[in-house]
Amino acid sequence: MNTMISAGNPLTFTGNPLDRAENQRLDADWVAARLLDPKSRLLPYRNFEPFIRDGRLGWLDATDIGGIAGFPWVLLGIEGDSAKFAVDLGAKADIAGGEFQDARTVAAFLPLEESAIVAQGKSLLDWHARHGFCAKCGAPTRLAKAGAQRICTAESCKAEHFPRVDPVAIMLVTRTDARGDYCLMGRQPRFPPGMYSALAGFIEPGESLEEAVAREIWEEAGLRVRDVRYMKSQPWPYPSSLMIGCRAIADDDKLTPDMNELDDLQWFTRDQVKAVLSGDKSLNFFVPPRFAIAHHLLRDWAEDS
Amino acid sequence: MNTMISAGNPLTFTGNPLDRAENQRLDADWVAARLLDPKSRLLPYRNFEPFIRDGRLGWLDATDIGGIAGFPWVLLGIEGDSAKFAVDLGAKADIAGGEFQDARTVAAFLPLEESAIVAQGKSLLDWHARHGFCAKCGAPTRLAKAGAQRICTAESCKAEHFPRVDPVAIMLVTRTDARGDYCLMGRQPRFPPGMYSALAGFIEPGESLEEAVAREIWEEAGLRVRDVRYMKSQPWPYPSSLMIGCRAIADDDKLTPDMNELDDLQWFTRDQVKAVLSGDKSLNFFVPPRFAIAHHLLRDWAEDS
Numbered sequence: 001m002n003t004m005i006s007a008g009n010p011l012t013f014t015g016n017p018l019d020r021a022e023n024q025r026l027d028a029d030w031v032a033a034r035l036l037d038p039k040s041r042l043l044p045y046r047n048f049e050p051f052i053r054d055g056r057l058g059w060l061d062a063t064d065i066g067g068i069a070g071f072p073w074v075l076l077g078i079e080g081d082s083a084k085f086a087v088d089l090g091a092k093a094d095i096a097g098g099e100f101q102d103a104r105t106v107a108a109f110l111p112l113e114e115s116a117i118v119a120q121g122k123s124l125l126d127w128h129a130r131h132g133f134c135a136k137c138g139a140p141t142r143l144a145k146a147g148a149q150r151i152c153t154a155e156s157c158k159a160e161h162f163p164r165v166d167p168v169a170i171m172l173v174t175r176t177d178a179r180g181d182y183c184l185m186g187r188q189p190r191f192p193p194g195m196y197s198a199l200a201g202f203i204e205p206g207e208s209l210e211e212a213v214a215r216e217i218w219e220e221a222g223l224r225v226r227d228v229r230y231m232k233s234q235p236w237p238y239p240s241s242l243m244i245g246c247r248a249i250a251d252d253d254k255l256t257p258d259m260n261e262l263d264d265l266q267w268f269t270r271d272q273v274k275a276v277l278s279g280d281k282s283l284n285f286f287v288p289p290r291f292a293i294a295h296h297l298l299r300d301w302a303e304d305s
Numbered sequence: 306m307n308t309m310i311s312a313g314n315p316l317t318f319t320g321n322p323l324d325r326a327e328n329q330r331l332d333a334d335w336v337a338a339r340l341l342d343p344k345s346r347l348l349p350y351r352n353f354e355p356f357i358r359d360g361r362l363g364w365l366d367a368t369d370i371g372g373i374a375g376f377p378w379v380l381l382g383i384e385g386d387s388a389k390f391a392v393d394l395g396a397k398a399d400i401a402g403g404e405f406q407d408a409r410t411v412a413a414f415l416p417l418e419e420s421a422i423v424a425q426g427k428s429l430l431d432w433h434a435r436h437g438f439c440a441k442c443g444a445p446t447r448l449a450k451a452g453a454q455r456i457c458t459a460e461s462c463k464a465e466h467f468p469r470v471d472p473v474a475i476m477l478v479t480r481t482d483a484r485g486d487y488c489l490m491g492r493q494p495r496f497p498p499g500m501y502s503a504l505a506g507f508i509e510p511g512e513s514l515e516e517a518v519a520r521e522i523w524e525e526a527g528l529r530v531r532d533v534r535y536m537k538s539q540p541w542p543y544p545s546s547l548m549i550g551c552r553a554i555a556d557d558d559k560l561t562p563d564m565n566e567l568d569d570l571q572w573f574t575r576d577q578v579k580a581v582l583s584g585d586k587s588l589n590f591f592v593p594p595r596f597a598i599a600h601h602l603l604r605d606w607a608e609d610s
Contacts, residue, residue, distance in 0.1 A: 014513045022524050023565055120511025127510070133443035135436040135466070140443070148509075161440070163510050167472045167547055204453075205432070205468050205545045206425025208319045209538040219327050230535035233514040240510045242472055244549075260328055 009299070011234040012107045012291035016116035018077030018084055025075050025146040034075070034083035035062065042068060043076070043086045043117065046093040046100040048126050048239075050118045053098030057114045059084070065095070074124040074147025076117060086121030088129060103237055107291045115291075116235075123240035127163045130239075134159055164240050169212040170200035171246040172297040173225055175253060175267065183273060183301055184221060184250070185287070186257065186265040196266070196285050198294045200243070213246050221265055222256025225249060231300065234293040243293045247301070273302045314604070316539040317412045317596035321421035323382030323389055330380050330451040339380070339388035340367065347373060348381070348391045348422065351398040351405040353431050353544075355423045358403030362419045370394065379429040379452025381422060391426030393434065408542055412596045420596075421540075428545035432468045435544075439464055469545050474517040475505035476551040477602040478530055480558055480572065488578060488606055489526060489555070490592070491562065491570040501571070501590050503599045505548070518551050526570055527561025530554060536605065539598040548598045552606070578607045 024030050034040050041059040044051040051058035062068060065087070073087040093100070103122050107115045124147055131150055134141050139154035141161060152159040173184035185196035201216040203209065210228040217225050225248035234243045257265035268285075276283050277299055288294045329335050339345050346364040349356040356363035367373060370392070378392040398405070408427050412420045429452055436455055439446050444459035446466060457464040478489035490501035506521040508514065515533040522530050530553035539548045562570035573590075581588050582604055593599045 011513065013511065014516060016511060016516065020509065020520065023563065026565075116511060120509075123510035130464070131440040133438060133440055135438055135440045135446075138438035138443040138445070141440075159435070162471075162507070164469060165472055165508050165510055166467075167470055202467070203470050203547060204325065204425075205428035205470055206318065206321060206421060206540045206542065208316065208540060209547070209549070211319060211321065215325065235511045235513060237511065242508060242514070244514065258328065260331075 009296060010112055011232065011293060011296060012112065012115050013119040013235045013237065014116055015112040016077075016120060017113045018079050018117065018120075020077045021075065021083075021146075022148075024078070025148055031075060031146045034078075035068070035085070037083060039081055040083040040085065042073075043084065043121055044089050044093060044095060044100075045086060045121060045125055046089055047091055048088070048122045048129075049100040049102050050106060050121065051095055051098055052101050052106055052110075055109055057110070057117060058095070058098040060095070065089070072125060072128045072143065074121065074128065074143075076120055076124075084117070086125055088125040104291070108289075119235050119237040122237040123165075123235070124163055126237075126239040131161060135161065165235075166241045167203045167209075168200055168236070168241045168243050169203055169209060169216060169246060170198050170243050170293060170297070171213045171217065171228070171248050172198045172231075172294075172301055173217055173221070173223065173248050173250050174301065175250045177253070181270045182253075182267040183270070183298070184217075184223075184255075184265065185268055186220065186262040188261065189263045194285050195288065196264075196268070197288050197292075198245075198297055200294075203244075209244055209246070213248055217248060217250075220258045220261055222254075222258075223250050223252060226251070231297060232293065236293075245293045245297050247297070270302060273298055277302055314601060315417055316537065316598060316601060317417065317420050318424040318540045318542065319421055320417040321382075321425060322418045323384050323422065323425075325382045326380065326388075326451075327453075329383070330453055336380060336451045339383075340373070340390070342388060344386055345388040345390065347378075348389065348426055349394050349398060349400060349405075350391060350426060350430055351394055352396055353393070353427045353434075354405040354407050355411060355426065356400055356403055357406050357411055357415075360414055362415070362422060363400070363403040364389070365400070370400070377430060377433045377448065379426065379433065379448075381425055381429075389422070391430055393430040409596070413594075424540050424542040427542040428470075428540070429468055431542075431544040436466060440466065470540075471546045472508040472514075473505055473541070473546045473548050474508055474514060474521060474551060475503050475548050475598060475602070476518045476522065476533070476553050477503045477536075477599075477606055478522055478526070478528065478553050478555050479606060480555045482558070486575045487558075487572040488575070488603070489522075489528075489560075489570065490573055490590075491525065491567040493566065494568045499590050500593065501569075501573070502593050502597075503550075503602055505599075508549075514549055514551070518553055522553060522555075525563045525566055527559075527563075528555050528557060531556070536602060537598065541598075550598045550602050552602070575607060578603055582607055
């Protein structure tokens with residue numbers, strides 16, 4: 001099913017055209033038949049980087065790589081009568097006719113729906129690679145439900161494990177005074193020099209989205225906010241986050257940055273943000289590129305006036 | 306920090322008054338001092354059920370249970386100069402003066418902010434209990450960062466593991482025709498007889514919230530929807546979900562229920578929902594109680610007119 005239903009500018013890594021086949025994937029016979037079906041296609045990954053050929057996803061037949069026995073694989077879904085799989089060929093893979101490229105790099109040129117498939121495959125293969133053992137008892141696990149699960153192989157345990165999705169709150173804090181409108185952006189030490197972005201943090205057990213937003217802004221900026229509002233969301237395959245984009249309003253302008261997390265934190269005017277988004281290179285800062293939800297939160301706010 | 310910032314009727318398990326002390330909990334010396342501090346308080350759990358005394362959380366001094374060495378524990382946060390911990394005393398715990406009670410039961414009578422603490426402690430202790438081993442290499446893990454992390458004890462691995470929060474989309478599908486307004490509710494086989502609720506499902510890797518909503522409704526009801534809209538969210542400690550409540554609009558009324566997941570699926574009129582929420586016992590269905598977000602999604606819609 002094509003679920004491209006987001007309003008406004010589409011977000012990279014959304015728009016996946018595949019039907020995830022939630023019921024069929026429970027049927028081991030159906031899955032086994034798809035693995036041998038000449039209509040099925042495989043997307044190979046090396047170190048979680050997808051195989052690209054002529055600027056598009058490098059789908060292969062199972063026979064092109066001598067089958068996928070022995071390699072970790074997952075069912076991505078079905079499209080018409082063709083099942084699509086992702087397969088992790090390990091660090092030494094080499095396939096003629098194309099190359100393995102980083103997910104961020106390919107997101108810049110792939111059609112939106114192909115970027116979404118890259119994200120889905122990367123998140124799932126990465127999870128399987130890091131979950132070969134049972135967190136409950138330490139025994140080896142095995143892949144089940146076409147990659148939608150792993151099961152502990154110890155007869156005494158048999159615990160079921162499911163791929164993680166880690167919800168992250170990312171929020172644009174805004175403020176208005178007599179002179180104009182402002183938004184809050186900070187710099188994590190790992191950012192390239194000059195880059196500022198919206199604040200963000202993992203949602204913790206036992207808190208709502210709205211509470212997580214308020215907590216993060218309190219911790220990172222020392223600021224109280226009101227009127228937390230959901231804006232849009234984006235899957236983010238590093239390794240498997242769900243970015244939940246919000247806005248929140250601050251009445252106060254005084255910042256107490258958390259210097260453990262940030263190396264700078266500033267209010268930016270709407271005009272500054274408009275200028276940087278329109279490509280003005282004379283400013284002494286820049287913001288994340290179009291493939292990140294932070295860019296869209298900023299653009300939506302800049303165009304709000 | 307008190308982050309009770311949700312609009313409208315407050316949701317059970319939200320309103321946690323504790324400051325999670327994200328920075329202090331990284332300081333092992335600070336944490337060790339809090340464990341020995343007579344101002345600190347412990348909330349004991351047995352089988353993930355909190356200790357209740359006189360209808361309130363049964364906070365104890367460390368000395369009341371002979372210290373917490375040997376039991377799994379987590380820092381919940383700080384309130385003023387008192388650190389609060391949750392401790393898992395195992396299946397055989399027995400403490401005079403109160404009793405261990407199920408989180409759903411206590412949510413019905415505890416003040417909102419205490420229900421939130423119950424949820425936080427239950428989700429965290431449950432995660433620690435199921436993650437004593439490293440999913441990456443199978444070696445034992447140890448608790449770190451006051452319970453906000455586990456670390457693999459194998460020198461060759463040292464993988465860091467973080468508590469899970471599993472985002473779940475829960476959605477009220479609505480439809481309008483010349484005769485009135487309808488919402489869609491289904492029955493999972495495990496529900497008590499007569500109970501109907503909003504559809505829900507785990508968000509999968511590589512999809513946005515909006516895509517997850519559309520996929521679930523397509524899979525469970527065979528229905529296409531538009532205009533997915535975020536409404537509110539609730540932490541749900543079974544064991545550690547984040548319920549993300551949405552609405553979506555259907556134009557078609559034809560249902561194709563997924564009988565693997567549901568044993569019934571129906572459209573209900575606004576009048577029926579209003580009646581059942583006002584306590585009308587003459588109807589042949591009922592809906593989840595006030596402590597569940599589904600109740601609030603229904604009530605908000607019923608009162609929308």
